[in-house]
Amino acid sequence: MTTLLELKHVSKQYGSDTKALSDISFAVKEGEFVSIIGPSGAGKSTLLRCMNRMIEASSGAIIFDNADITAFRKRELKKLRTSIGMIFQHYNLVNRLSVIENVLHGRLGYKSMLAGVLGIYTEEEKKKAHAILGVLGLQEQIYKRCDQLSGGQKQRVGIARALVQNPKMLLCDEPIASLDPNASKVIMDHLAHICSTMGITVVVNLHQVDVALSYSNRIIGVNKGTIVYDGTPAGLTKDRLRGIYGAEYDELEGSGGRNAG
Amino acid sequence: MRGDFIVRKRVNSLLFCTLLLVAMLLAIVVTEYDAVKGFTSVPKAAEWAASNFYPDEKSMKKLPEIFDKLTETLLVSIAATSLAAVAALVFAILGSRTTGIGGPFSVASRWTATVFRNIDVAAWSMILLFSFGQNVLTGYLALFFGSFGFLTRAFTETIDEMSMGSVEALRAAGAGYVSVVIHSVIPSCLPQLLSWILFTIETNIRQATLIGILTGTGIGFLFNLYYKSLNYASASLVVLAIVIAIMIIESVSNYVRRVIM
Numbered sequence A: 001m002t003t004l005l006e007l008k009h010v011s012k013q014y015g016s017d018t019k020a021l022s023d024i025s026f027a028v029k030e031g032e033f034v035s036i037i038g039p040s041g042a043g044k045s046t047l048l049r050c051m052n053r054m055i056e057a058s059s060g061a062i063i064f065d066n067a068d069i070t071a072f073r074k075r076e077l078k079k080l081r082t083s084i085g086m087i088f089q090h091y092n093l094v095n096r097l098s099v100i101e102n103v104l105h106g107r108l109g110y111k112s113m114l115a116g117v118l119g120i121y122t123e124e125e126k127k128k129a130h131a132i133l134g135v136l137g138l139q140e141q142i143y144k145r146c147d148q149l150s151g152g153q154k155q156r157v158g159i160a161r162a163l164v165q166n167p168k169m170l171l172c173d174e175p176i177a178s179l180d181p182n183a184s185k186v187i188m189d190h191l192a193h194i195c196s197t198m199g200i201t202v203v204v205n206l207h208q209v210d211v212a213l214s215y216s217n218r219i220i221g222v223n224k225g226t227i228v229y230d231g232t233p234a235g236l237t238k239d240r241l242r243g244i245y246g247a248e249y250d251e252l253e254g255s256g257g258r259n260a261g
Numbered sequence B: 001m002r003g004d005f006i007v008r009k010r011v012n013s014l015l016f017c018t019l020l021l022v023a024m025l026l027a028i029v030v031t032e033y034d035a036v037k038g039f040t041s042v043p044k045a046a047e048w049a050a051s052n053f054y055p056d057e058k059s060m061k062k063l064p065e066i067f068d069k070l071t072e073t074l075l076v077s078i079a080a081t082s083l084a085a086v087a088a089l090v091f092a093i094l095g096s097r098t099t100g101i102g103g104p105f106s107v108a109s110r111w112t113a114t115v116f117r118n119i120d121v122a123a124w125s126m127i128l129l130f131s132f133g134q135n136v137l138t139g140y141l142a143l144f145f146g147s148f149g150f151l152t153r154a155f156t157e158t159i160d161e162m163s164m165g166s167v168e169a170l171r172a173a174g175a176g177y178v179s180v181v182i183h184s185v186i187p188s189c190l191p192q193l194l195s196w197i198l199f200t201i202e203t204n205i206r207q208a209t210l211i212g213i214l215t216g217t218g219i220g221f222l223f224n225l226y227y228k229s230l231n232y233a234s235a236s237l238v239v240l241a242i243v244i245a246i247m248i249i250e251s252v253s254n255y256v257r258r259v260i261m
């Protein structure tokens, strides 16, 4: 399989003394389901946002789809972002708008300035949005305002908005951190399904180790801005988990289960 | 320590009250204001108002004229506020910390708004009287400038307080700056923005009466005319008309507020 994304010696410094990432290097293959785990403050969100340049890395190179995206200018950056969908912990919807309007926002990156401002969407785009909402089980909610939805439904709208972009990759920043276990399972199952049937690469930041273990092909453990584990879920022993979470891990064990959420 | 703190606060309050009292006495002495006479003249004024300041049969004939000028004043207030709202929205978006484009333009935008806000509407009408003379345009511009300054500040704060999640999502999907503003910032803030606009229209109708006296236009002019020609009955009818108009506007805008929230 071909490599879709590669980070080479990526570092990120906030201000003069916060080193959020230091010398991160790894590659993601097309169609992979990769989980990034680590304690809060480890740099997971920063790492994810460097991949679509919502945050600018301080140094290093990021290669996506055979192009060095760190050199991209405005127009190329816009094009890059249309091919990468993003999903957020707090869903990041426009709550006062309807489900379908929020989903169609995913098409704005493809629009000229005028069509974008006026919100002119083609019939094809609308059909596609409807189809995706159907797959995600939201056909009843299409014209509802988003502030009337449950958390799990909101996150599915977030997924639909990302999918309507026709992305090659999905970046998910703690997509289930605000959801109950049932809704979490629904969301993770959808993500796994998207990865396996549509061939879309999924990179997901997770707080829950057990979820990461059961869904991913590969796990990257981050601690204090560096990669401390990169391998299969099976290879993630207790010792290695302790390496990722430090002293926090023993507390988690003490309180029972491997749930770090 | 804690006792100290409480005692200090009490002493401060006492000091403040004493200062206020001294300032008041000083003001009375300087202006040669006779406090006793001031208060005893209240019943007399009430007596005068009761015997002169009420609409009579004859003043009813002025009703069409009054209605005409009242409508003019209302329309000028609404027109000035609407245009000011559009200008204020542009300045607020460009100057806001969260959606601002940053750099010198943001600073310039904020400074312009501050200058306009700190000049009172009455001061504006006096300044504008020199250039435009006594006509409707002077009142219109005075209201426009005053509302522009106020609304820019109110809008900037509204946008600053808005959760920027959806802005991040749209930017991550590749949407351009104007698209993000139109599809995310404005829909999210719309109820608050409209609420501020309604509030400004209400305020402006009150202000317009005063400005009318200064600029010789609208309902304020009519009041001044009747009052100076000792036609107290008609003048009181003007006041009554204004009070009723303001009450109607207020209930309409309260209704609109309830609907849009």
Ligand SMILES: Nc1ncnc2c1ncn2[C@@H]1O[C@H](COP(=O)(O)OP(=O)(O)O)[C@@H](O)[C@H]1O
Binding pocket: A014, A015, A018, A019, A020, A038, A039, A040, A041, A042, A043, A044, A045, A046, A047
């Ligand atoms: N915008 C920012 N400005 C300054 N420091 C930041 C900013 N965002 C994150 N950080 C810091 O960078 C480190 C990594 O943060 P983050 O990527 O959010 O970690 P995680 O998502 O793993 O919890 C933390 O120490 C955090 O305080």
Ligand SMILES: [Mg+2]
Binding pocket: A044, A045, A046, A174
């Ligand atoms: Mg995070």
